[in-house]
Amino acid sequence: MITSLRNPRIAGVRRLRRTRERKVKGRTPVEGPFLLEEAIRAGVIIHEVYAAPDDATTAATCERIGIEQTLVSNEVLASLASSVSPRGPVAVVSVPASAAIRPMDSIVMWDVSDPGNAGTIIRSAAAFGFQVIATAGCVDLWSPKVVRAGVGGHFRTPLVDTTELSPQVLMGAGLRAFVAAAGSSTSPTEMVETVGPVAIIVGNEAHGVPEAVREGSGAVPISLTMPGGTESLNVGVAASILMYLRTGE
Amino acid sequence: MITSLRNPRIAGVRRLRRTRERKVKGRTPVEGPFLLEEAIRAGVIIHEVYAAPDDATTAATCERIGIEQTLVSNEVLASLASSVSPRGPVAVVSVPASAAIRPMDSIVMWDVSDPGNAGTIIRSAAAFGFQVIATAGCVDLWSPKVVRAGVGGHFRTPLVDTTELSPQVLMGAGLRAFVAAAGSSTSPTEMVETVGPVAIIVGNEAHGVPEAVREGSGAVPISLTMPGGTESLNVGVAASILMYLRTGE
Numbered sequence: 001m002i003t004s005l006r007n008p009r010i011a012g013v014r015r016l017r018r019t020r021e022r023k024v025k026g027r028t029p030v031e032g033p034f035l036l037e038e039a040i041r042a043g044v045i046i047h048e049v050y051a052a053p054d055d056a057t058t059a060a061t062c063e064r065i066g067i068e069q070t071l072v073s074n075e076v077l078a079s080l081a082s083s084v085s086p087r088g089p090v091a092v093v094s095v096p097a098s099a100a101i102r103p104m105d106s107i108v109m110w111d112v113s114d115p116g117n118a119g120t121i122i123r124s125a126a127a128f129g130f131q132v133i134a135t136a137g138c139v140d141l142w143s144p145k146v147v148r149a150g151v152g153g154h155f156r157t158p159l160v161d162t163t164e165l166s167p168q169v170l171m172g173a174g175l176r177a178f179v180a181a182a183g184s185s186t187s188p189t190e191m192v193e194t195v196g197p198v199a200i201i202v203g204n205e206a207h208g209v210p211e212a213v214r215e216g217s218g219a220v221p222i223s224l225t226m227p228g229g230t231e232s233l234n235v236g237v238a239a240s241i242l243m244y245l246r247t248g249e
Numbered sequence: 250m251i252t253s254l255r256n257p258r259i260a261g262v263r264r265l266r267r268t269r270e271r272k273v274k275g276r277t278p279v280e281g282p283f284l285l286e287e288a289i290r291a292g293v294i295i296h297e298v299y300a301a302p303d304d305a306t307t308a309a310t311c312e313r314i315g316i317e318q319t320l321v322s323n324e325v326l327a328s329l330a331s332s333v334s335p336r337g338p339v340a341v342v343s344v345p346a347s348a349a350i351r352p353m354d355s356i357v358m359w360d361v362s363d364p365g366n367a368g369t370i371i372r373s374a375a376a377f378g379f380q381v382i383a384t385a386g387c388v389d390l391w392s393p394k395v396v397r398a399g400v401g402g403h404f405r406t407p408l409v410d411t412t413e414l415s416p417q418v419l420m421g422a423g424l425r426a427f428v429a430a431a432g433s434s435t436s437p438t439e440m441v442e443t444v445g446p447v448a449i450i451v452g453n454e455a456h457g458v459p460e461a462v463r464e465g466s467g468a469v470p471i472s473l474t475m476p477g478g479t480e481s482l483n484v485g486v487a488a489s490i491l492m493y494l495r496t497g498e
């Protein structure tokens with residue numbers, strides 16, 4: 001059992017909290033029994049599993065999938081986890097390669113920077129059957145905080161990480177592009193009724209979607225009516241409402 | 250100008266991060282120029298305003314409302330703020346008294362514990378014209394993190410903080426009660442079409458709404474259809490979608 005916080009393997013897992021380290025290694029930590037099961041179910045490569053000695057569930061899981069778990073003290077486990085009170089294992093898994101854009105309903109995160117918001121959008125996209133497309137300016141989709149807020153969505157829906165994105169690229173992939181723009185006068189009806197796949201673009205928490213994407217790009221601006229009079233919704237909420245409307249329920 | 254982190258007034262503001270201290274003092278810190286303006290507009294009592302010496306906007310605001318600002322060093326300002334890179338002032342304001350339940354559309358947070366989720370729900374409630382009712386098991390609605398995530402919603406919609414809540418209490422106040430329950434077979438249609446005010450109850454992130462509230466209380470269970478097949482939405486998202494549907498847009 002590893003009891004030292006300075007153990008080199010433990011230090012290596014902790015370094016995976018940094019975006020750069022994750023990009024170089026192509027691996028990310030995944031916390032808790034639920035996310036480990038989701039990763040296994042999705043066929044993601046599991047490299048290492050760190051668990052507390054009294055964690056019978058994780059021991060059984062590791063035996064089932066044929067991987068040797070590494071026992072660690074509770075203190076070491078806590079040092080690996082991003083949550084305050086980790087209950088389950090911390091696994092190191094391969095970050096799945098970014099998918100290519102498919103012709104299916106998509107939510108596009110344009111420079112979304114808050115890990116909680118990005119995770120919430122991925123969670124909702126999986127629930128509503130949407131593909132997720134993220135610009136290079138977004139928070140790393142595989143950061144532990146984003147994966148935690150995604151509650152398994154990362155393993156249930158295609159994630160596309162793209163360095164070059166424009167409404168033209170989306171349309172070239174067969175998607176009709178719409179932009180969530182607070183205060184635009186167009187209701188979501190046209191988006192909801194579009195035949196064929198749509199791409200709904202939502203923007204950065206502070207700056208929204210860049211003007212070049214909103215204007216003159218062929219993407220249709222849409223907004224939600226708010227009787228309360230404020231034009232302020234959390235970006236994860238706005239994206240989720242638009243996806244829900246598209247499902248036509 | 251206050252430059253010492255140990256200054257007793259500064260230490261007093263920092264103590265307001267603790268729920269107990271806020272309850273005893275009846276005050277909470279509010280961060281940034283936007284929230285300060287919202288608090289002023291809502292008629293909330295502003296006790297103190299701490300600002301950086303080069304913050305001309307805050308200086309003008311304080312002059313306008315007739316309150317003397319306290320200049321502090323950037324280091325002291327950062328020690329007062331819960332955000333990583335505070336730009337604006339930190340004001341200490343009176344926590345408004347909890348409202349009584351009014352007969353209007355309401356979102357009920359049943360033991361919602363995450364500050365970001367509670368703030369998001371308050372933000373959406375203000376946008377959609379809903380009253381917010383919170384059980385005693387919720388995170389403190391006036392914690393700095395909740396106020397920040399609320400983006401002004403705290404100052405735009407009635408907040409009811411209640412120690413004793415049940416569907417019966419809601420119905421006694423003239424509200425028809427519905428409970429968001431993943432996997433229930435009832436669509437939100439009845440809720441949307443109800444004549445007269447409704448109360449939509451959403452639950453704790455891990456445990457949902459207690460069974461005693463879900464079953465046999467007269468509250469109607471409702472759930473959202475999710476084509477992706479998972480029954481997992483962030484509670485702030487689920488609450489916001491249900492409120493949006495109720496607005497009938």
